[in-house]
Amino acid sequence: MSVVGLANQTLTTPWLIDVVDKFTSMVPDDVCACVRDIYRRNVRRNDRLFAQLEEAVAAMNDRGVTPVLLKGAATLATTPYGRRGVRLMADLDVMVRPEETERAVAALTAIGYEIPDRSRSAGQRWYVELNRSCDVGAIDLQRSAPGPACFYRDFGHAPDHCRLAQLGRGTAYIPTPTFQALMLIIHDQFQDYGYWLGDIDLRHLVELRDLNYSAGGIDWAELTSQVSGKLMRNALESQLLALAELLGVDVPLSLRSRFIPRLQFVRRLMQARFPVTRVPLLAITVLDLGNYRREAAIEYASKRSHGSWSMPSADTLQFLLGKAVGVRAGKV
Structure with a gap:
């Protein structure tokens, strides 16, 4: 049951x-x-x-x-x-x-x-x-x-x-299966805030598995060669590590061995098993905050320097806290 x-x-x-x-x-x-x-x-x-x-x-x-x-x-x-x-x-x-x-x-x-x-x-x-x-x-x-x-x-x-x-x-x-995989990962990790919140969307992980076994499959080299920036690389490898560990997909070892993706995976498992840890483990988001600010600055051609580390704004913290404690369909 x-x-x-x-x-x-x-x-x-x-x-x-x-x-x-x-x-x-x-x-x-x-x-x-x-x-x-x-x-x-x-x-x-x-x-x-x-x-x-x-x-x-x-x-x-x-x-x-x-x-x-x-x-x-x-x-x-x-x-x-x-x-x-x-x-x-x-x-x-x-x-x-x-x-x-x-x-x-x-x-x-x-x-x-x-x-x-x-x-x-x-x-x-x-x-x-x-x-x-x-x-x-x-x-x-x-x-x-x-x-x-x-x-x-x-x-x-x-x-x-x-x-x-x-x-x-x-x-x-x-x-193509590779582009579909990229879109699913970006959707889960950033549009749905999964990377920041430590959520697991098992439905989309199963879809990634099925994409890899479909005609053509996922081209791991192409997928990773098109990823720019440390933030996206961390998010991509966090999802691929979950795909390998939870569903047994043969993801190249080089894409599931770095420290931050492995830390994110441990966090996701911890939160799934012990939901009470979701709020304190939000602190892990600061590890990639500088990467996010640098890459957002590039996207919007901002003249403001985002390279130095600082705490998230109060509005950002309140938003993430609300998502962390709320019920989200399909997420664990």
Whole structure:
């Protein structure tokens, strides 16, 4: 029951179908029935999401827009039908070029989508959420990859790391497994603040494992060669260390042996086992504060010196403390 409870907490329950099918005689009947029912329901839900994605891509193509599918949308488009039900998905993440955003929004509203939410200020990351009452998930339209732009500056344009794929009567860009891995890591570690908070997103670790075993797999040399800055290197290796230690993925030893990533991994395990340690272990964030400030200064061309060490601001500490003690879906 602890395994099922952890799977429910981390949104990985459908992946237990592999255990249930392989070890049916060793798993209690009620657990088998529960996992199979959840898996069947998720297959039906993801089938509807796939049909929704095909329709949306075709509508944008009709307006001259070829979108890039991100995260779950990319996984949905490339996963064999027999494996489509293992991933729980909340929405469809789609990226378009800045000059294509108005056409993309017009294409989607023309087929019935409404806009319940969108970015409000010029300094905020641009996004538009679109949904319809007949669908099981929203479309999250973006014009940049997830997370701070400074972490992608050596990768160039996203379509350069994608292939064109047919979806029904439409076409979309699908990122390579290596680029998908980079986006998942940046999303977890920085957009979701996992690196600062010491969270483990097991669902995304399982996705990284599956990406590595997919056709082409993750090119470790390419992944690391495109990473610039000490902060991103520490975050990347922290995630790869967790991938190797928790899921047995054969990550090169050179990418899981440095001190700060190993310290972060120990911290993550400690917090998962003993949640009361989450607040005191926030102190570990200061190890990379100087790296963050230097790299943010490069990104925003700030003239202010960020090289010297100092404590985080009171607002930053309050924000991180609130996240550390709050309940975050899918995180441990």
